[in-house]
Amino acid sequence: MVTRGIGVEPRRTLPPLPRPEIPVSVSPTSIKPEPLGTPAPATPPATVKAEVQNLNFFYGTHQAVKNVSLRLLENHVTALIGPSGCGKTTLLRCFNRMHDLYPNTRYDGRIILNPGGINIVDRAVNPIEMRMRISMVFQKPNPFPKSIYENVAYGLRLRGLKSRSELEGRVEVALRGAALWDEVKDRLKKQAYDLSGGQQQRLCIARALAIEPEIVLFDEPTSALDPVATGKIEELMYELKSRLTIIIVTHNMQQAARVSDYTAFMYLGELVEVDQTAKIFQNPSKPLTEQYISGRFG
Amino acid sequence: MLDARAMIARGRRRDAAFNILGWACAVVVLSALAALLTNLCIQGLSRIDWQFLTSFPSRRPQQAGILSAWVGSILVILVTACTAIPLGVAAGIYLEEYARKNWFTTIIEINIVNLAGVPSIIYGLMALGLFVYQFHFGQSILSGGLTLAFLILPIVIVATREAMRAIPKHIREAAYALGATRLEVVRHHLLPYSAGGIGTGVIIGISRAIGETAPLVTIGALTFIAFLPPSPIVVDPALQIQPFKWIMSPFTVLPIQMFNWVSRPGEEFLKNAAAAGVVLMVVTLGLNAAAIVVRHRIRRRIKW
Ligand SMILES: Nc1ncnc2c1ncn2[C@@H]1O[C@H](COP(=O)(O)OP(=O)(O)OP(=O)(O)O)[C@@H](O)[C@H]1O
Ligand SMILES: [Mg+2]
Numbered sequence: 001m002v003t004r005g006i007g008v009e010p011r012r013t014l015p016p017l018p019r020p021e022i023p024v025s026v027s028p029t030s031i032k033p034e035p036l037g038t039p040a041p042a043t044p045p046a047t048v049k050a051e052v053q054n055l056n057f058f059y060g061t062h063q064a065v066k067n068v069s070l071r072l073l074e075n076h077v078t079a080l081i082g083p084s085g086c087g088k089t090t091l092l093r094c095f096n097r098m099h100d101l102y103p104n105t106r107y108d109g110r111i112i113l114n115p116g117g118i119n120i121v122d123r124a125v126n127p128i129e130m131r132m133r134i135s136m137v138f139q140k141p142n143p144f145p146k147s148i149y150e151n152v153a154y155g156l157r158l159r160g161l162k163s164r165s166e167l168e169g170r171v172e173v174a175l176r177g178a179a180l181w182d183e184v185k186d187r188l189k190k191q192a193y194d195l196s197g198g199q200q201q202r203l204c205i206a207r208a209l210a211i212e213p214e215i216v217l218f219d220e221p222t223s224a225l226d227p228v229a230t231g232k233i234e235e236l237m238y239e240l241k242s243r244l245t246i247i248i249v250t251h252n253m254q255q256a257a258r259v260s261d262y263t264a265f266m267y268l269g270e271l272v273e274v275d276q277t278a279k280i281f282q283n284p285s286k287p288l289t290e291q292y293i294s295g296r297f298g
Numbered sequence: 299m300l301d302a303r304a305m306i307a308r309g310r311r312r313d314a315a316f317n318i319l320g321w322a323c324a325v326v327v328l329s330a331l332a333a334l335l336t337n338l339c340i341q342g343l344s345r346i347d348w349q350f351l352t353s354f355p356s357r358r359p360q361q362a363g364i365l366s367a368w369v370g371s372i373l374v375i376l377v378t379a380c381t382a383i384p385l386g387v388a389a390g391i392y393l394e395e396y397a398r399k400n401w402f403t404t405i406i407e408i409n410i411v412n413l414a415g416v417p418s419i420i421y422g423l424m425a426l427g428l429f430v431y432q433f434h435f436g437q438s439i440l441s442g443g444l445t446l447a448f449l450i451l452p453i454v455i456v457a458t459r460e461a462m463r464a465i466p467k468h469i470r471e472a473a474y475a476l477g478a479t480r481l482e483v484v485r486h487h488l489l490p491y492s493a494g495g496i497g498t499g500v501i502i503g504i505s506r507a508i509g510e511t512a513p514l515v516t517i518g519a520l521t522f523i524a525f526l527p528p529s530p531i532v533v534d535p536a537l538q539i540q541p542f543k544w545i546m547s548p549f550t551v552l553p554i555q556m557f558n559w560v561s562r563p564g565e566e567f568l569k570n571a572a573a574a575g576v577v578l579m580v581v582t583l584g585l586n587a588a589a590i591v592v593r594h595r596i597r598r599r600i601k602w
Contacts, residue, residue: 096475098471098474098475101470101471101474103398103399128477128478128479131474131475131476131477132477135475135476136475138468138471138472138475140468142466142468142469142471142472143472144469144472144473144487145469145491145599145600145601154473154476154486155476155477158476158477158478158482159477191599191601193601204472207472207476208475208476211476211477
């Protein structure tokens, strides 16, 4: 029985996961916490979770990200928008060093991750260490051909968690966090592929949440889903940001407006403008942004 | 205006013609195969009995049997499987997941595919030089098993690679994104998901190895063996454990035994050959059926 050892109430606070040793090397370029763009009034000053500094990225000789600088505030949602092929996915995948899986890719510049001030894209930094702290939800739902339970438990197993009751507890918390628990609690041992597309995507979110990441990267997470499933995932993001930091790539302007606190507009690999979402959508400072928002190109 | 109805009718006629042609080809091929099998069965089936399975070859055809042949076949294939599967799967994983893609690995890849087409007697020649003369393994089960292992290695490698390549990129990325190392991705995902494809390739390779004659004759497998390889455990006269002694024993295998009987004069020996042929066919077809079942099972279990 999977729910053994767990009360009716979801157990939200489990002891922290064992994390790999993170070398504390505060680089001289470390952060002075400063609000981004025009300072947000009234809210307590947010800390900078990650800071992209003059980042360039190359596929072979093709430069897909050009000199991008960007701050991600802790417990905020930052949306990346821009026309197809402008480098949103490429930028996103720099955060968890996904490009390392493929040959002939090159990073240049810095992405400083706090706390610790580690430069994520430094070749000397182990990408696995970064993926232990930053998880990702892909455009297409991509559960493993394993059971629902095993999908969520996998990241925990990778981190050396063996205790069955602890695994079960965390899987439940993650599935509740992804608003999927009630739909799957009676069939945790069933194949993940028997779920609907929207459920699969929430399963992937649960899988990404189970490891208690500091940042979650969403790459067009709802582009394959219907409006109801999309709504559920957007609600979820709103709840999640109290615990972590979110970056979301989206083609849907309304979605960006609904879920994000900050919006960054990219064009041809460059970051044109980043500001509070309301400002970007109502009164962008660059004409290019204005054109894109109003649907005059892209 | 084009007459749609006439066009559709013409299409239908062509479809029908092609259908008939296809059927005719299938019938010709299948009936040839059926005739071959029936012939083999008519000649050999009556000869298959307990005595035939438990007797050594003999000069008197009625007393002859295939005991040393099937034991030899099983032991040789055991050596083949124990070498070809780990080596082939490991090589496949290495080439697909670890090796950098450059001109050197490309050459290796092309050569592995080509190796699958090299005539088996060439492998026998290589094995004769390497295992028999160089390593002094003699004309033993070890030499025979290793020879066949080399023969089916390309099949196992190619099957492994194809099975791994069929796993979508986004599954790998999901595992890596959670912080898995390359070894963990291979062990937890790629191997389990490609097990069906690898298993199919292995079974097909082994069923090919069981029927091979030429390379084993080349390394000097004997055609007349009237004893079994030494058993790993001997109780008489004193308890003795010799787990690997059999591996250096001389051997014969089913197709060689069959070949030996075919080349002898006399109706009765031909009958024996046909009977051995039936046994060989049953084993090979059984293995191929197993391959189909394995593939089907795993396919149904794994979807993406
Ligand atoms: N694996 C790759 N190899 C070479 N070039 C690539 C690769 N992936 C993407 N690119 C190129 O990099 C640029 C940015 O691609 P990217 O996928 O980041 O765009 P995107 O903004 O996510 O687009 P979309 O909105 O269509 O997903 C494009 O010009 C694309 O052609
Ligand atoms: Mg994209």
